[in-house]
């Protein structure tokens with residue numbers, strides 16, 4: 081019986097909205113995972129570099145997975161609910177109804193996703209201002225942040241969207257509003273994606289300088305003028321309407337949200353490693369780098385004092401671990417890039433058929449195929465002649481250059497399963513080298529990192545974890561002291 085024989089268990093529900101799916105977990109007061117459910121979510125790409133979602137679809141998926149994990153549980157024992165989600169931009173009108181973020185006027189698609197690169201011209205102009213808030217995003221604002229997307233909406237969809245808009249939410253904050261009716265934003269989302277400072281609040285001069293002075297005039301009511309630390313209890317908890325949707329009791333506590341990478345980072349960076357004989361036992365938490373690897377990879381390192389790392393987002397105060405500064409490196413496509421390379425190869429249908437016949441995932445099949453063809457040499461040596469540059473969707477860190485593209489060198493005329501397996505390996509290695517570049521930039525600026533803690537979908541792939549350990553391990557370190565820990569928790 082969860083919670084022991086003496087006292088009834090107390091249960092908590094966590095909902096994680098990734099790029100490709102929504103997952104719910106039921107845990108007890110000891111943090112033991114009791115139930116898990118997931119559900120895919122819709123994505124639209126109406127034109128190249130435009131990526132959209134629907135807040136109604138996402139809420140519906142949250143309801144499906146939450147109902148599943150609390151099935152058979154006494155609802156009086158459920159004490160709290162929390163959300164994390166990707167940092168996508170949700171647009172609602174003054175009556176909180178979805179507004180279109182597209183030229184087609186489809187209001188169902190009211191989310192500009194985090195990986196959307198439509199606001200290239202806007203972000204160039206923002207960066208040209210050299211405004212001081214840019215110091216807190218690694219010196220260069222990313223096209224994936226909210227300010228350029230807001231400016232794009234004002235310039236491109238003035239009548240159909242901008243003038244009608246009443247509320248712009250980061251997706252994690254939309255979910256906590258939907259659950260409670262409270263429009264307060266999380267410090268995590270506002271600091272990391274909206275240029276809000278935990279110490280100084282909004283900087284009016286920035287919004288005026290980039291042409292979004294209307295947000296200031298409205299006292300920031302459209303983008304948030306009440307800010308709470310992640311985990312703070314919101315209003316009177318779950319509203320009766322949301323309770324009905326989710327299958328939970330009304331009034332239970334709902335926490336101010338986190339961005340998904342930050343929830344993953346918070347979950348793994350403090351991992352108790354005692355008793356496993358790991359070299360990182362006894363080392364400070366600031367020597368750990370949490371790598372949350374799903375569709376993208378996010379590299380979360382914390383410090384007691386602010387560290388300014390060119391090309392790496394932050395430093396952000398208290399945005400992940402309270403009282404610590406956060407630097408967030410990232411690679412915009414990692415899981416998505418691996419899927420793209422594998423699924424686009426001529427030998428993919430053969431791979432799929434063979435993996436299905438063995439009841440394996442394509443990645444498990446590819447990993448065993450690499451083991452077979454490597455013969456006596458280490459698997460990493462299979463790519464001596466084949467190299468991938470992984471910036472197919474620009475470089476988030478440390479080069480902070482959205483114009484970069486991907487590259488493959490060493491291609492031959494053959495396109496069989498061996499070629500596919502080797503291309504897959506080279507892609508994984510390229511991503512691991514990207515992580516190494518980020519660590520080197522962070523260390524040059526003052527971080528001292530000795531252990532990677534991985535979570536998210538890619539941490540289920542032993543080859544991905546091994547390549548990260550091999551490729552980052554030699555990096556100016558005593559190899560003995562370098563290690564990589566994979567967690568099966570979700571990003």
Ligand SMILES: Nc1ncnc2c1ncn2[C@@H]1O[C@H](COP(=O)(O)OP(=O)(O)O)[C@@H](O)[C@H]1O
Nearest residue numbers: 098099100101374375415443536537538540541
């Ligand atoms: N069992 C697995 N083996 C290898 N790769 C996996 C596995 N499961 C998921 N992945 C990879 O993880 C990525 C998705 O991770 P996930 O954390 O679910 O993403 P998101 O949070 O962005 O929705 C996919 O792109 C896929 O490449």
Ligand SMILES: O=C(CO)[C@H](O)[C@H](O)COP(=O)(O)O
Nearest residue numbers: 098099166167341374375376
């Ligand atoms: O920008 C981010 C965090 O700051 C994430 O990359 C974004 O939220 C997408 O995450 P995921 O790869 O888990 O779907």
